[in-house]
Amino acid sequence: MVLNAGLQRSGLIVVGLLLSAGLSALLAMAPGSEHRRLSQALFSLSPGDEARTAVNLPHTWRDACSDCVMAWYEFSIAPPQGPRQPMAIYLPGVGQNAALYFNGEFLGQAGDFQGRGGRHLTDPLLFPVAPSLWRVDDNLMFVLLRAEPAQRGFLPSPWLGPQDSLATLHTVQNLLRQAVVRFLGLACLVLGLVLALIWAKRPAEHAYGWLSLATVSWAIAQLSITVTAPAFEPAIWEPLLNVAATAAPIALLGFVAHVMQLDTGRWRRGAWLMLALTAGVATFDPGGYTERVMGVVVHGLYLLAGIMLMFDGWRGETGLRRCLLLPGSALVALALQDFPIVSALPAFHYSPALAVAVPLLLVAFTWILLGRFIRSLEMAELLNIDLDRLVREKTSALEAQFERVQALEREKVIISERERLMRDMHDGIGGHLVSTLAMLEKSGQQESPVATAVKVALDDLRLMIDSLDPVEGDLTVVLAMFRDRVEPRLRAANIRLQWQVEDLPELAYLGPSSVLSILRILQECVTNVLKHAQASDLVIEARAEDETVSIRVTDNGRGFDTSSQGAGRGLKNLRHRAQELGGELRIDSAHSGTTTILILPSRPA
Amino acid sequence: MSSHRVLIVEDQPLTRERLSGIVAATPGLALAEALETFSSAAAWLESQPSPAVMLVDLGLPDGDGLDLIRMSRHLDPQPEVMVISVFGDERHVLAAIEAGATGYLLKDSAAEEIGDSILRLIDGESPISSSIARHLLKRLQPGTQAAATAPGANLTRREIDVLKLIAKGFAYAEIAENLGMSPHTVTSHIKHIYRKLQVRSRGEAVFEALQLGIIEAPR
Numbered sequence: 048m049v050l051n052a053g054l055q056r057s058g059l060i061v062v063g064l065l066l067s068a069g070l071s072a073l074l075a076m077a078p079g080s081e082h083r084r085l086s087q088a089l090f091s092l093s094p095g096d097e098a099r100t101a102v103n104l105p106h107t108w109r110d111a112c113s114d115c116v117m118a119w120y121e122f123s124i125a126p127p128q129g130p131r132q133p134m135a136i137y138l139p140g141v142g143q144n145a146a147l148y149f150n151g152e153f154l155g156q157a158g159d160f161q162g163r164g165g166r167h168l169t170d171p172l173l174f175p176v177a178p179s180l181w182r183v184d185d186n187l188m189f190v191l192l193r194a195e196p197a198q199r200g201f202l203p204s205p206w207l208g209p210q211d212s213l214a215t216l217h218t219v220q221n222l223l224r225q226a227v228v229r230f231l232g233l234a235c236l237v238l239g240l241v242l243a244l245i246w247a248k249r250p251a252e253h254a255y256g257w258l259s260l261a262t263v264s265w266a267i268a269q270l271s272i273t274v275t276a277p278a279f280e281p282a283i284w285e286p287l288l289n290v291a292a293t294a295a296p297i298a299l300l301g302f303v304a305h306v307m308q309l310d311t312g313r314w315r316r317g318a319w320l321m322l323a324l325t326a327g328v329a330t331f332d333p334g335g336y337t338e339r340v341m342g343v344v345v346h347g348l349y350l351l352a353g354i355m356l357m358f359d360g361w362r363g364e365t366g367l368r369r370c371l372l373l374p375g376s377a378l379v380a381l382a383l384q385d386f387p388i389v390s391a392l393p394a395f396h397y398s399p400a401l402a403v404a405v406p407l408l409l410v411a412f413t414w415i416l417l418g419r420f421i422r423s424l425e426m427a428e429l430l431n432i433d434l435d436r437l438v439r440e441k442t443s444a445l446e447a448q449f450e451r452v453q454a455l456e457r458e459k460v461i462i463s464e465r466e467r468l469m470r471d472m473h474d475g476i477g478g479h480l481v482s483t484l485a486m487l488e489k490s491g492q493q494e495s496p497v498a499t500a501v502k503v504a505l506d507d508l509r510l511m512i513d514s515l516d517p518v519e520g521d522l523t524v525v526l527a528m529f530r531d532r533v534e535p536r537l538r539a540a541n542i543r544l545q546w547q548v549e550d551l552p553e554l555a556y557l558g559p560s561s562v563l564s565i566l567r568i569l570q571e572c573v574t575n576v577l578k579h580a581q582a583s584d585l586v587i588e589a590r591a592e593d594e595t596v597s598i599r600v601t602d603n604g605r606g607f608d609t610s611s612q613g614a615g616r617g618l619k620n621l622r623h624r625a626q627e628l629g630g631e632l633r634i635d636s637a638h639s640g641t642t643t644i645l646i647l648p649s650r651p652a
Numbered sequence: 653m654s655s656h657r658v659l660i661v662e663d664q665p666l667t668r669e670r671l672s673g674i675v676a677a678t679p680g681l682a683l684a685e686a687l688e689t690f691s692s693a694a695a696w697l698e699s700q701p702s703p704a705v706m707l708v709d710l711g712l713p714d715g716d717g718l719d720l721i722r723m724s725r726h727l728d729p730q731p732e733v734m735v736i737s738v739f740g741d742e743r744h745v746l747a748a749i750e751a752g753a754t755g756y757l758l759k760d761s762a763a764e765e766i767g768d769s770i771l772r773l774i775d776g777e778s779p780i781s782s783s784i785a786r787h788l789l790k791r792l793q794p795g796t797q798a799a800a801t802a803p804g805a806n807l808t809r810r811e812i813d814v815l816k817l818i819a820k821g822f823a824y825a826e827i828a829e830n831l832g833m834s835p836h837t838v839t840s841h842i843k844h845i846y847r848k849l850q851v852r853s854r855g856e857a858v859f860e861a862l863q864l865g866i867i868e869a870p871r
Contacts, residue, residue, distance in 0.1 A: 535762070
């Protein structure tokens with residue numbers, strides 16, 4: 048069943064929203080009710096400061112001092128009730144570097160307090176509190192924070208609870224906010240570089256370029272989450288990350304615009320202008336609000352990308368196109384939800400869901416694009432294979448044609464040679480032989496041995512000429528030619544000819560020389576009959592048998608002794624010819640007549 | 653009934669003498685003239701009443717016997733033309749038939765055979781050999797280009813049957829029996845086929861001339 052298009056669209060949006068809600072719920076997972084949330088503290092800008100103010104957490108202290116580096120929070124904690132068990136303090140993410148002191152004891156720290164400002168934006172921190180540290184009445188905890196002026200100063204509510212369950216929570220959150228983001232960042236970097244390589248080869252296909260820029264930018268931008276010790280001075284590190292963080296959504300917008308076929312020169316110019324602007328602001332803004340402004344701008348861009356994806360998915364005619372509604376709606380929902388966080392409204396934990404959602408989306412898009420690229424490669428390969436096959440077929444067809452042409456050429460050579468021979472013989476030897484005969488006839492010697500010899504020579508000449516006529520494997524044609532030659536002679540000798548020739552199978556091996564051999568054998572048989580047999584009837588039969596074709600010449604003459612010396616030599620000659628044809632010759636002679644059988648193979652031996 | 657006049661054009665003296673002797677000795681035939689050259693024969697055909705039969709050798713020293721045959725087509729009445737051949741091969745014979753001949757003679761045939769076949773030709777019976785039949789079949793296959801310019805030149809089914817049997821070596825009488833017709837019908841088929849080859853060759857000539865632009869197509 049195909050879903051109704053409207054239903055399909057709504058369904059995709061609902062799924063997108065559900066996914067985004069699920070992701071935010073995971074990220075916002077808070078300790079259970081058995082834990083104590085420490086939501087009130089005394090805040091000061093330095094440990095010795097007497098002017099401490101009571102604040103509710105989460106609290107951003109950058110509002111109180113734009114160029115301060117340190118902040119100091121003091122918590123007063125009642126001892127835990129119930130059975131004694133190992134307790135711990137859990138910080139969902141402190142913005143920057145933090146150090147904890149409990150009843151004067153140092154609990155631990157995240158990041159360096161001397162060198163460059165560290166980053167623990169979404170890094171959950173866990174500090175176990177040894178049971179011996181607890182006092183029965185009041186316990187005092189200090190949280191020291193350090194942030195560069197360009198960074199935000201921020202403290203969420205710490206949680207106090209059993210170490211076991213907080214450790215589990217810490218592990219899960221660490222996995223989600225750090226490991227997953229790190230992994231996706233690495234994937235983005237690798238895929239982005241692959242895309243860049245493809246784009247370098249195919250600069251005309253902007254989709255690769257946009258997505259490559261988006262993924263690589265993201266891979267750099269996410270360092271602000273995953274790297275706690277910056278590699279460069281903040282003056283370089285912060286602008287670099289900010290520019291990358293802006294470049295990623297700009298490039299994503301470019302990609303979406305390309306998908307929507309809005310990818311014009313104007314779009315590209317706009318994107319570069321925006322990047323340049325961001326870079327300028329990030330580099331030269333000394334005020335310390337850059338990060339917040341950037342966060343708003345970046346999230347605004349992601350929101351726009353989500354809206355465009357939704358728009359395109361909504362218009363889409365194909366199912367695949369409509370699927371854009373899913374990432375579109377998720378992106379819109381998550382960007383909206385993250386807005387308060389990035390604009391520093393202290394209502395949420397500092398854990399933007401886009402940090403996970405965007406790389407997921409980028410990886411998915413890249414995967415699709417690479418899949419398409421690989422498919423196009425495969426298509427090309429298939430096309431090549433097809434082409435190869437075609438070429439092979441054409442080649443063999445050409446070869447076959449060439450062979451046919453060659454065969455025709457050979458046949459033509461034979462025919463033209465035959466014509467030349469006939470012309471020469473006609474005007475030359477043939478004419479002379481005929482004249483000689485006429486001369487002998489004129490002088491009354493037409494029956495002389497010389498006249499007979501001349502006739503034999505003339506007959507053989509005719510056989511040679513006949514044998515050069517292409518017969519296309521048809522033995523009946525050969526026999527017919529023979530009949531034409533021999534019948535007037537038989538008629539003159541008053542010998543009746545019975546012609547019993549069936550249709551015969553094609554003998555592929557019949558060429559000029561084999562035809563000449565057959566004609567000569569038959570001629571010899573008939574000549575013998577004319578000369579010696581004193582027959583009145585001659586039967587010529589031809590029929591096909593299983594593997595052979597037989598030609599039978601039978602007369603009703605007086606026969607001859609096949610073993611006599613004179614006959615023997617002639618017969619030996621005939622048999623030899625028959626053997627050369629791959630056949631045999633059988634002669635059966637009696638007083639009632641002679642039968643000569645020429646047996647030829649149906650196929651060449 | 654008066655004897656049929658026979659013209660012989662043959663450059664070899666011995667053959668010419670022999671043929672002259674045979675014609676003269678055959679009852680019903682009379683030798684009109686025996687000539688040696690193309691030019692003398694052409695002049696003779698122009699000046700003398702047309703003979704009943706012309707025996708002509710193709711290889712004349714001063715011209716082509718085929719041209720003599722073509723010339724004879726314009727005479728009235730048209731003589732029967734036999735081409736004199738040593739081998740009776742299809743190259744010679746078909747070219748002669750295309751030019752207008754209706755028969756062929758083997759130079760060394762026995763005297764009676766020669767006289768007999770001249771008389772039979774006058775009677776309407778054209779000789780044909782199996783290989784000539786085979787080449788005729790090839791030449792007159794329906795559907796060639798010339799068929800369009802000479803529609804009358806296509807063989808009928810019956811004619812094709814006759815040619816096929818001849819090509820297989822059957823004699824007229826055997827063919828007549830096989831196809832259920834009289835021997836006379838078989839011979840008249842042959843004559844028709846010869847005429848068609850002539851028409852066909854003219855058709856081909858016209859076709860080629862049209863192709864070459866030598867003549868203009870009728871409008």
